Amino acid sequence: MPVLTYLEAISEAMREEMRRDERVFIMGEDVAEYGGAFKVTKGFLQEFGAERVINMPIAESGMVGAAVGAAAMGQRPIVEMQFIDFIACGFDQIVNMAAKFHYRLGIPLPLVIRGPSGGGVHGGPFHSQNPEAWFAHVPGLKVVAPATVADAKGMLKASIRDDNPVIYLEHKWLYRRLKEDIPPGDGIVPLGKAIVRREGNDLSIITYSATVQHALDAAQMLAPEGIDCEVVDLRTLAPLDVDTILQSARKTGKIVVAHEATRTAGFGAEIVAQIAEQSFEFLDGPIVRVTAPDTPVPYSAPLEEFFLPNARKIAEAARRLAHY
Numbered sequence: 389m390p391v392l393t394y395l396e397a398i399s400e401a402m403r404e405e406m407r408r409d410e411r412v413f414i415m416g417e418d419v420a421e422y423g424g425a426f427k428v429t430k431g432f433l434q435e436f437g438a439e440r441v442i443n444m445p446i447a448e449s450g451m452v453g454a455a456v457g458a459a460a461m462g463q464r465p466i467v468e469m470q471f472i473d474f475i476a477c478g479f480d481q482i483v484n485m486a487a488k489f490h491y492r493l494g495i496p497l498p499l500v501i502r503g504p505s506g507g508g509v510h511g512g513p514f515h516s517q518n519p520e521a522w523f524a525h526v527p528g529l530k531v532v533a534p535a536t537v538a539d540a541k542g543m544l545k546a547s548i549r550d551d552n553p554v555i556y557l558e559h560k561w562l563y564r565r566l567k568e569d570i571p572p573g574d575g576i577v578p579l580g581k582a583i584v585r586r587e588g589n590d591l592s593i594i595t596y597s598a599t600v601q602h603a604l605d606a607a608q609m610l611a612p613e614g615i616d617c618e619v620v621d622l623r624t625l626a627p628l629d630v631d632t633i634l635q636s637a638r639k640t641g642k643i644v645v646a647h648e649a650t651r652t653a654g655f656g657a658e659i660v661a662q663i664a665e666q667s668f669e670f671l672d673g674p675i676v677r678v679t680a681p682d683t684p685v686p687y688s689a690p691l692e693e694f695f696l697p698n699a700r701k702i703a704e705a706a707r708r709l710a711h712y
Contacts, residue, residue, distance in 0.1 A: 392570045395563040397541035398502075399428045402466060404574075405548045406487035407437055411465060411547060413440040415451060416468030425470045433595030448478035452501065456485050459499040464548060464601060471515045472557060479522075485486040486553040487528030496551035502544070505533075506598055506648055507696055508561035513643045518597075518649035523561060524626045524658070530554040530579055531626040535600035537568035539623060541601035542577030550579065566601075582629035584636065588618030590710055592635060593702060594624040594659055597644050605699035606706060615710045625655055630662050635665045641672035642709050646702050651679040673712035678705045 392400060406412045413436075414429060416597040420443045423430030432441045444451045448469065469475050475482070482501065489497040491562040507516035524531045530552050532542045540558060547554040585600060586607050600621045607617035620636050622629065637643055643663060645656040660675045678697050686692045 389569040389571050391567055392535050392537055392541070393564050394540050394558070394566040395426060395428060397570060398558055399430070401541045401544040402429070402548070403432070403435070405545055406432075406440065411462065412464045412466065413442065414466045414468060415442040415444050415455060417444055417446055417470050419443060419464060420466050424468060426560065429468070450480050452478035452481035452486065452497045455499050455501075456481060456489065456497065459497045459553075460489065460495055464498045465500070466548065467499070467500065468499045471511070472503040472505040472519060473505065473514050473517045475501065475519060482523070482529070482553070482555075483526045487526045488586050489528075490552065491528060497553050498551050499553040500544070500556055501553070502556035502558060503519045504560035504563070505557040505684050506559040506561055507692060508517065508598070509688060510689050510692060511560075511685070513684035516685035518647070519558070520555075520557055520625055521649060522657045523654060524628075524655055528553065529626060530624065531557070532579060532624050533557045533597040534623060535558070535562070535597055535621050537566050538570060538575060541570060541578050541621065542575040543579065544577050545574060546576050554579075557597065561598050562601070564645075577623070579624045580627040581624065582620055582622045582632040583617060584632070586617065586619040587619045588616040590616040590640060591644060591706055592618045592620060592636040592640045593644045593646055593706060594620045594622065594636065595646040596625065597648065599648050599697060602697060602699045603646055603702055606702035609699060609703045610706055610710075612705055615706070615707065617706060628658070630666075633659060633662060634667050637667045638670040641670055642712070643671070643675045644678060644702065644706050644709060645675060646678040647699055648680055648697055650682050651677065652682050654679055673709050676705050676709050678702050
């Protein structure tokens, strides 16, 4: 089986889907000759040509608008944001056009908007954000945040084949850190289904994206202390697999919700609300959140380390909750 990095899995998923379906094409800033800011599309221009690997001006609203039109006409565009922070410039086209297209007109809109999210690489406040809560709030959009190499490939392929607009958030901290043996074949991972990454009985850590890796490390740290943590990887935020969340909450009775995005109105608040509304009687302690504080992402390496959730911070919160 080939060993792929998280980044290579994303590249391979797009390459395979473009070979499979000539309607699939990619557009973005420097995606052609340069191969993308992180080289995800390296070699694509040579294989697929300039009609399917399209360099765009620095105008995210224009890129998304063009992609919406192409999708409405039966194509299956992939829009790459150089950094996911820049998606804010295309916000109107995403939430007022793409998200509402099927509702208004009954026309499928197969569109993927993907790009590197998250911190941990000292990118500063304009290259490190986690905007998932903006888009999970909008009916008509699917929001995907893979945490493993297999999911990075399988969920991107599922997103490209989906007839709805998908916001696909790939965490740049994982790009070259994660490696997995990936078997040949499609390896499609269905959207909308969470997975239990680690079984446990004492408390549940519910999370997604790169924070899954930190949660697994935290669980490993706590195991010698006799604290048995379950780790739930949401994988898809919209549609959200509430059943898996509630099953874990009812099993352990103690919940830590962890994510890298800032705290107030972060996606974790929705998880907390779902559990509080539907499984309150099963809880043996308060639901605890581990998140970034409500500030922009610092550029300074020590400040960024202070800002970001990590295994130690998750373990400290879980330890306090376990002894509640």
